[in-house]
Amino acid sequence: MEGTFTVALAGNPNVGKSTIFNTLTGMHQHTGNWPGKTVANATGKATINHKDFLFVDIPGTYSIMSNSEEEEIARDYICFGEPDATVVVVDGTCLERNLNLAFQIMEITPNVILCVNLLDEAKKKKIKIDLNKLSEQLGIPVVGTTAKKKHTLEELKQVIDQVCTKKIIPKPNKVIYAQAIENAVKNIEEQLKEVIALGDEPDGYSEDFLRWVSLKLIDGEKGILQSIKNHTKLEIEHPKILKAVMQARQELKQDEIDTENFKDKVVSDILYHAEDICKQVCTFENENYTNRDRKIDKILTSKKWGIPIMILFLAIIFWLTIVGSNYPSNLLFAFFGWMQEGLVQMAIWLHIPEWLSDMLILGVYQTLTWVVSVMLPPMAIFFPLFTFLEDLGYLPRIAFNLDKFFKKACCTGKQMITMCMGVTKWYENEF
Numbered sequence: 066m067e068g069t070f071t072v073a074l075a076g077n078p079n080v081g082k083s084t085i086f087n088t089l090t091g092m093h094q095h096t097g098n099w100p101g102k103t104v105a106n107a108t109g110k111a112t113i114n115h116k117d118f119l120f121v122d123i124p125g126t127y128s129i130m131s132n133s134e135e136e137e138i139a140r141d142y143i144c145f146g147e148p149d150a151t152v153v154v155v156d157g158t159c160l161e162r163n164l165n166l167a168f169q170i171m172e173i174t175p176n177v178i179l180c181v182n183l184l185d186e187a188k189k190k191k192i193k194i195d196l197n198k199l200s201e202q203l204g205i206p207v208v209g210t211t212a213k214k215k216h217t218l219e220e221l222k223q224v225i226d227q228v229c230t231k232k233i234i235p236k237p238n239k240v241i242y243a244q245a246i247e248n249a250v251k252n253i254e255e256q257l258k259e260v261i262a263l264g265d266e267p268d269g270y271s272e273d274f275l276r277w278v279s280l281k282l283i284d285g286e287k288g289i290l291q292s293i294k295n296h297t298k299l300e301i302e303h304p305k306i307l308k309a310v311m312q313a314r315q316e317l318k319q320d321e322i323d324t325e326n327f328k329d330k331v332v333s334d335i336l337y338h339a340e341d342i343c344k345q346v347c348t349f350e351n352e353n354y355t356n357r358d359r360k361i362d363k364i365l366t367s368k369k370w371g372i373p374i375m376i377l378f379l380a381i382i383f384w385l386t387i388v389g390s391n392y393p394s395n396l397l398f399a400f401f402g403w404m405q406e407g408l409v410q411m412a413i414w415l416h417i418p419e420w421l422s423d424m425l426i427l428g429v430y431q432t433l434t435w436v437v438s439v440m441l442p443p444m445a446i447f448f449p450l451f452t453f454l455e456d457l458g459y460l461p462r463i464a465f466n467l468d469k470f471f472k473k474a475c476c477t478g479k480q481m482i483t484m485c486m487g488v489t490k491w492y493e494n495e496f
Contacts, residue, residue, distance in 0.1 A: 069117040070229040073143060075170060076154035077163055078125035081182040081212035085154060086122040088215055089222070113222045121148065129169050130328065137288060144173050145296035149229040154180045157187035157194055160347060164339035171205065171237035172277045178224055179207045191350035199346040204238040240338045242331060245320040249313035253279040256309040260300050270299070280331065282310045285324050365459065371466045378459070379485065382450050390442035397441070401434035
């Protein structure tokens, strides 16, 4: 959109990203991250300091290394959508884990803003985060927010405006990988620059982007490489580049780094760096604040109790949905039936032709009310119950328990949510 700044909102699932998006744009998007719910980029407009901004809520993802559809969507938009700024929303209660995504995005674009959300939850757990020191360590603006409190987003708005208008120029401090990887990346990056210089296209690619492309060439992930070919004019299959990649891989093998473990090495370095930064900026009054959560996890995700507890929870939800919905369904049928009798009497009193009244009342009205009576009560029970489980954090644990079984069918554990919804609909239709 000409004359409009574009801002991408990225983050892990359940960090309040969509809530921030809704507050900034005034839109009321669903804040869940079930598969199928956020597979496309939701957009919304906002005005900040008399300037127009287009906010893009990209799918919640833990990484942009392309292992699932939502990761590919997030990665492709950040890499090739060219937003003026990217806001990475992280959870203040588990900053170390969330910084993984932030560092991956900082490798692609320098225009990154870190939004540390859920500060109220961090305060409850007696976690203190030095935002100024975190900003110094990362080299990018850092803003603290509590998404459900609208006034806490005012500083974020101002920082977004300043980054987009170049009043603030972020200079990300990137992760320095093992020396062998850094040497390999540098060699490929030089070859990319040479190939660009030989081409007809001007050199419009940043150092950050070429470094990221070099990493992906060594990794050899086909999906990412195909996206690079589709969205850029880089000749990544040029003989010079292919030769540099092969040479880099051979040199890395001497340090026991091959295509099988290259990504693991990269992720490990990112996580070690994130851990080191968190030790410097986070203080915990209660070092054992996660003990209770860990104990619960050991039960809910254990091999012995995980599946039985999951079956019990799902059985209760299905019972409440299927059996419990019968009562409101009967009430709705009775109410709509009473309304239908009134409409029939009104049609007779108004002398409406029988063919027309039958079409409108016995056709349109009756079909519509039957659908509402049958479908509305199960949906009104099922979705709030699953939303409750999502808020409790139990849905990711269910996905973890079932991931091994679903992988045998070339799926992931996350797809059990849509499967549960399908089972409910099937039962309603059959019985």
